[in-house]
Amino acid sequence: MAILKMKRLFLAALKKDRNDLLNELMKYSCVEMSSPGEGLDGVEMTDLLSQGEKVQASLENDVRKLGQTIEALERYDKSPRPLFAKLRPVSDEEAKGKLEAAMAASDQVAERITRLNVLKNEEHRFTANIASLKPYETLDVDLGSTDTAKTNLIAGTIPAASWTELTLDESIAAAGAELIIRILGSDNDAHYIFGIYPKDREEENLQLLKSFGFQKAVFRDIESGTARDNIDTMGSRLAEIAIEQKAIDDVLAEMVKTLPDIKAAYDSLSLELQKDKKFEKLMCSNHAFFSECWVPEESSERVEKLLSEYDCSYEIRDPLEGEEPPVQMKNSGLVAPFSCVTELYSLPAYGSIDPNPFIAVFYPIFFGMMLGDAAFGAILAIGSFTVVFGIKPKGVFLKKFMTMIGICGISTMIWGVLTGSYFGDAISVVGKTFFGVEIGDLSIVLNPLNESMTMLIICLAIGLIHIFIGMALNAYLLIKKGKIWLAITDVGFWYLVIIGLLVWALAGKAGMYMAIIGTAGLVLTQGREKKNPVMKLLSGIMSLYNITGYLGDVLSYSRILALGLSSAVMATVFNTLGTLLGGGFIGAIFFILVFAVGGTFNLALSSLGSFVHSLRLNYVEFFGKFYESGGRAFQPFERKTRYIQIIDREAV
Amino acid sequence: MEMLELIFGNGTFWAVLGASMAAMLAGIGSAIGVGICGEAAAGLISEEPEKFGQTLVLQALPGTQGIYGLLIAFIIMLKIGVIGTPVDITLYQGLYLFAAAQPIAWCGLGSAIAQGKASAAGVGTIAKRPEEFAKAMIYPAMVETYAILSLLVSFLMVNGLKL
Structure with a gap:
């Protein structure tokens, strides 16, 4: 029913115990650790010591990779999402044991996701290509070679609002040009046309076409064949893509089964990362590391007992004036x-x-x-x-x-x-x-509507x-x-x-x-x-x-x-x-x-x-x-997991 | 002239006018307030759709004035028997009910718009700091106090009239 009293703890321990000690403290989750500032006995710690070891980039990468795998697979998880997420209890060993399989699965998933992205790009490209070819479907001309010995063939659009076939012919005749234009089809915006003109009068004809508002059609990924042929080949390629996508999707959907294991591995690995990140912030000498901590008074005995099992030196004292202890509220039962x-x-x-x-x-x-x-x-x-x-x-x-x-x-x-x-x-x-029953006032004490x-x-x-x-x-x-x-x-x-x-x-x-x-x-x-x-x-x-x-x-x-x-x-x-x-x-x-x-x-x-x-x-x-607000929340060094709850051997 | 007297000399007319104003003005205020906050919320949702729930709560806050207006209108309607058995009321009683409806009508109108603005600002708060949702809710709630006081006054006055 109160704000917990905090104690200051100075810790100097051997680097070789680092893993075990940090593991235990993490499990206790009642110690807030930070790097020492002012130093012991008035000596500036920073002069004597260096920052802890850097976190290994590979560890960080692995955690990120597992996270991405989970994200990717969750999209395939068709089982209904619970409104309130729950942590699955898993033992530490079990979670660690899943790691290798999870990394392998993660590689497989990443590979397939990359392939899916390639396929998706291809699908977009072909769909767009087909859409741009569609208006010229009736044009029975090889798009790969659009000229003959003496003439050039062109295909493209002109604004639908300004021209009809008749006015086009009239304008061509008025200009005295040698150009034949046929409209293949139209929509709201444009006429899709093809034209033919003699090669030797190209400049003049292009000029005339430009004055009509002509825009040349651009066909991509085409080497030869008519529009119709190309639409067919691209269509069949699209069908192949769809089949391959389906196959990959099926495999990924099947892999959703492994999601719980991957999640366990993710949490287990991310705990390692958290530990290393904490260590990175602490100060180290050649063989020891140092930390300043806050411990709630009620837990300090437990922590002392733990520390006494290791070869380490520590000091626990009350906070000094000017030190700002973090705030942890403790309430029981109905107040909490x-x-x-x-x-x-x-x-x-x-x-x-x-x-x-x-x-x-x-x-x-x-x-x-x-x-x-x-x-x-x-x-x-x-x-x-x-x-x-x-x-x-x-x-x-x-x-x-x-x-x-x-x-x-x-x-x-x-x-x-x-x-x-x-x-x-x-x-x-x-x-x-x-x-048809009259039920009177049901109130026992008073009815606020009548006795307001x-x-x-x-x-x-x-x-x-x-x-x-x-x-x-x-x-x-x-x-x-x-x-x-x-x-x-x-x-x-x-x-x-x-x-x-x-x-x-x-x-x-x-x-x-x-x-x-x-x-x-x-x-x-x-x-x-x-x-x-x-x-x-x-x-x-x-x-x-x-x-x-x-x-x-x-x-x-x-x-x-x-x-x-x-x-x-x-x-x-x-x-x-x-x-x-x-x-x-x-x-x-x-x-x-x-x-x-x-x-x-x-x-x-x-x-x-x-x-x-x-x-x-x-x-x-x-x-x-x-009320005096402005307390800083107590942030103990603890296990932060997203998917699983680690159960300890003793607890089982 | 006779026509005017028929209308304005009629107690029921005044009571109904009061009920209309309570529901209408407070409703207009809430509509504007909810709208203002909705615009801000829609902007945030385009970036962070997962904040829909939070913004919806903020948007609901300026909506209460319309309900307060409805409540007073409803009690007046019950009183004069628009719902249920009609009661004959005098010109004095009609004017009394009309006057009693004014606080929630006008304060509802003004406070809902102001509250909408405070809520919209709250949307800005949770855009940057979603963990401060509670504080973003308290500011609009401060505005609502005055609508609540008006509701209380209107209610006590309407309820105080014995027909």
């Missing part, structure tokens, strides 16, 4: 899932407060009151817990998040039962429309408690830092003012005196930063203006009521719309349709609203009072 609210915001600074226990109380209350429907809550709870316990997704954050939503679902259910909301007023609507003022006061009261806790935490932090006086002036006096005003409004005079004492305290102390006594007093008086801030903060909790009403009324809207066709069979079918569509829509939108606005109340109103 709610740490994702804090993680989504920003980690608390080292040495400040872990707010998660408070969030674990208030977040589900807010969420439950905002959504406030027993049926919706049940759906959320069942859905989330099915994911968490049934599917067991990888990813710590996702698991925590889903658990949190599940808990909020339960809170929503409870609140829904108390206020008598089951898909809004669905039960009484169905009862009345289809069975009571509900509003409840919301504001919860908000006030929330804000008071935030202020108390601020006071606690101030006292912990030894600023007791500040805790009294900045928090205590405000307590007096706010509680005093409340008591005055509700109970009577006693409150007035409380408020006056508090106000006087604020006026006298809040100007402490100014030097001039007049300015001191003025700043003190101005600080009273902050009461609007507190007022605004409390009123902000009215959103709980508003969002609660919104989801309830929206449900009523759909339920009422559903009864528009009345009772009976058709009416029932219509009702079910409207109910299903509308209910899904309402659930999606209202849960999103409840989620976001519960976050906001915690971030803005609550955190604003005390």
